[in-house]
Amino acid sequence: xxxxxxxxWKAFCLLVTFDPEVMQITLLSLQVxxxxxxxxxxxxxSTGTMVALTQxxxxxxxxxxxxxxMGLPPVVVGLFVTIFLWRNGPLGFLGVLYTxxxxxxxxxxxxxxxxxxxxxxxxxxxxxxLRLQILSLGxxxxxxxxxxxxxxxxxxxxxxMAGFGGVISEVGASIMVGGNIKGYSRVLTTATVMETSxxxxxxxxxxxxxxxxxxxxxxxxxTHIQQRERPR
Amino acid sequence: MNSSRFILEGKDLRVYKGGSLVLDxxxxxxxxxxxxxxxxxxxxxxxxxxxTLACLIKLSQGEFFFKGEKxxxxxxxxxxxxxxxxxxxxxxxxxxxxFENIASGLRIxxxxxxxxxxxxxxxxxxxxIAPLKGRSARKIxxxxxxxxxxxxxxxxxxxxxxxxxxxxxxxxxxxESLIEDLERILRETGTTTIFATHDRMExxxxxxxxxxxxxxxILQIGSPAEVMNQPLDEFVASxxxxxxxxxxxxxKADRGSFVASILGQEVEAVGEVPVGESVxxxxxxxxxxxxxxxxxxxxxxxxxxxGKIVKIIPIGLYYKVQLDCGFPLVAxxxxxSLENLSLxxxxxxxxxxxxxxxxxxxxxxxxx
Numbered sequence: 001x002x003x004x005x006x007x008x009w010k011a012f013c014l015l016v017t018f019d020p021e022v023m024q025i026t027l028l029s030l031q032v033x034x035x036x037x038x039x040x041x042x043x044x045x046s047t048g049t050m051v052a053l054t055q056x057x058x059x060x061x062x063x064x065x066x067x068x069x070m071g072l073p074p075v076v077v078g079l080f081v082t083i084f085l086w087r088n089g090p091l092g093f094l095g096v097l098y099t100x101x102x103x104x105x106x107x108x109x110x111x112x113x114x115x116x117x118x119x120x121x122x123x124x125x126x127x128x129x130l131r132l133q134i135l136s137l138g139x140x141x142x143x144x145x146x147x148x149x150x151x152x153x154x155x156x157x158x159x160x161m162a163g164f165g166g167v168i169s170e171v172g173a174s175i176m177v178g179g180n181i182k183g184y185s186r187v188l189t190t191a192t193v194m195e196t197s198x199x200x201x202x203x204x205x206x207x208x209x210x211x212x213x214x215x216x217x218x219x220x221x222x223t224h225i226q227q228r229e230r231p232r
Numbered sequence: 233m234n235s236s237r238f239i240l241e242g243k244d245l246r247v248y249k250g251g252s253l254v255l256d257x258x259x260x261x262x263x264x265x266x267x268x269x270x271x272x273x274x275x276x277x278x279x280x281x282x283x284t285l286a287c288l289i290k291l292s293q294g295e296f297f298f299k300g301e302k303x304x305x306x307x308x309x310x311x312x313x314x315x316x317x318x319x320x321x322x323x324x325x326x327x328x329x330x331f332e333n334i335a336s337g338l339r340i341x342x343x344x345x346x347x348x349x350x351x352x353x354x355x356x357x358x359x360x361i362a363p364l365k366g367r368s369a370r371k372i373x374x375x376x377x378x379x380x381x382x383x384x385x386x387x388x389x390x391x392x393x394x395x396x397x398x399x400x401x402x403x404x405x406x407x408e409s410l411i412e413d414l415e416r417i418l419r420e421t422g423t424t425t426i427f428a429t430h431d432r433m434e435x436x437x438x439x440x441x442x443x444x445x446x447x448x449x450i451l452q453i454g455s456p457a458e459v460m461n462q463p464l465d466e467f468v469a470s471x472x473x474x475x476x477x478x479x480x481x482x483x484k485a486d487r488g489s490f491v492a493s494i495l496g497q498e499v500e501a502v503g504e505v506p507v508g509e510s511v512x513x514x515x516x517x518x519x520x521x522x523x524x525x526x527x528x529x530x531x532x533x534x535x536x537x538x539g540k541i542v543k544i545i546p547i548g549l550y551y552k553v554q555l556d557c558g559f560p561l562v563a564x565x566x567x568x569s570l571e572n573l574s575l576x577x578x579x580x581x582x583x584x585x586x587x588x589x590x591x592x593x594x595x596x597x598x599x600x
Binding site for chain 2: 129138150
């Protein structure tokens with residue numbers, strides 16, 4: 001038990017003294033996952049809206065693919081991103097394997113289906129005639145889509161949070177494509193894994209606490225949105 | 233006839249949905265400033281017609297013209313849509329304030345700030361919802377929401393207003409006050425309006441012309457009085473509130489009047505119909521008078537039939553009395569006369585109605 005208390009105490013010290021290494025790792029985590037979420041929003045919201053609003057053959061299949069993608073195992077994503085970015089791989093010429101860019105790519109691949117799936121559900125949950133109402137107000141197709149996305153903004157925000165929450169706590173893909181290089185591609189999760197295996201529980205606990213705080217903050221915002229009164 | 237007199241003119245409008253014909257209107261002309269109501273049961277094609285005219289549904293066949301110009305459903309369709317506005321059964325308000333909702337059509341058009349504000353306030357006043365201006369559209373009542381939806385539509389100053397059962401889901405008091413306001417606003421603005429409803433009383437109140445629709449076809453179009461009093465067929469008759477519809481054959485014909493045999497009874501009606509022709513007689517329940525069998529009838533009615541009361545059904549202010557006079561007949565009586573005559577089920581009474589109160593549908597004409 002001493003180990004735990006000692007660890008917690010040291011973690012507390014690291015946190016209140018703003019230990020430069022811990023801060024750097026936290027910042028990189030936020031940067032990588034933030035960028036990945038941004039990319040997933042751009043792709044996920046546009047594609048999700050398009051699939052929600054159009055009818056085409058094989059649509060059901062596409063929707064089932066998106067829903068499956070929402071639970072994509074990060075390790076599998078890491079594996080395929082590694083293969084693609086490998087020196088001799090199809091995208092090896094980019095030379096981005098073991099860089100934060102590779103981590104952003106892998107995390108974006110994990111987050112995109114989550115954002116897409118939530119967007120799809122949110123747009124489909126809007127009243128059926130709302131589209132017609134917007135068009136009959138004289139909207140162009142682009143204006144119509146924009147207004148629909150605005151109407152679905154609350155569930156979409158939940159999508160943003162779910163996407164970000166999914167990637168910031170993900171470890172498998174990040175360690176595989178980022179390589180956990182100190183001061184360069186080391187993020188909260190990969191550092192926690194490494195410090196734990198080394199027996200540096202104090203640092204590992206400090207990192208864990210930061211992750212937990214981030215997760216708590218995300219859920220706080222989500223709960224606030226969900227519990228907001230929305231009659232009808 | 234000069235076609236530019238019509239704001240909207242449709243030719244051979246046809247829409248197929250899933251292989252079946254859901255709209256089939258050979259000709260439709262709507263005059264500038266006219267209020268036309270479309271009445272018919274659910275699924276009759278009213279919504280399809282409105283959405284077709286708003287270019288929300290593609291025509292399978294035919295074409296229509298706005299002020300003499302062909303409306304193309306392919307490009308720049310929103311240019312045409314910006315000349316009209318549509319209100320649905322659900323208010324379909326946006327998740328923002330009442331003010332922003334009413335302004336939304338104007339924002340879509342990129343209208344400047346001061347004009348937007350002017351038009352929004354104008355419509356807030358018109359619909360009596362100015363105090364709600366800053367409220368969230370999610371936190372107002374159903375009646376208020378439908379007022380906002382109408383204000384949003386009228387703020388764009390549409391040349392044609394399309395209303396798809398806008399009162400159908402409102403409670404009676406909100407509906408009543410909204411119809412009253414809309415009636416006044418339409419008169420003030422002179423907006424051409426096409427109004428779908430399944431409530432014939434709403435239609436009669438608001439419109440210059442009424443079109444009865446069923447199965448995607450316009451069965452009859454004309455002034456409210458025309459459609460109410462001279463329905464073209466049994467469906468229209470029953471839909472506009474004719475309770476007694478009797479099929480029979482002409483057995484005697486005189487100048488200007490004839491006698492038809494209805495289940496062995498002789499009913500006299502007005503019209504030039506030759507002997508042997510099949511007819512349908514429509515009698516509105518308010519035109520049937522009931523008296524006691526013992527009373528001497530002094531009315532000028534030529535059709536007097538003793539009968540028995542089968543059933544008495546209360547319908548709001550009236551009672552609907554179903555009679556068996558050898559043929560089924562329905563009369564409306566007030567609560568007052570029900571009491572005075574102490575009418576009861578099973579009782580013998582005498583029913584009378586004037587020959588001129590019968591609307592005659594000639595069946596032979598239709599088969600030609």
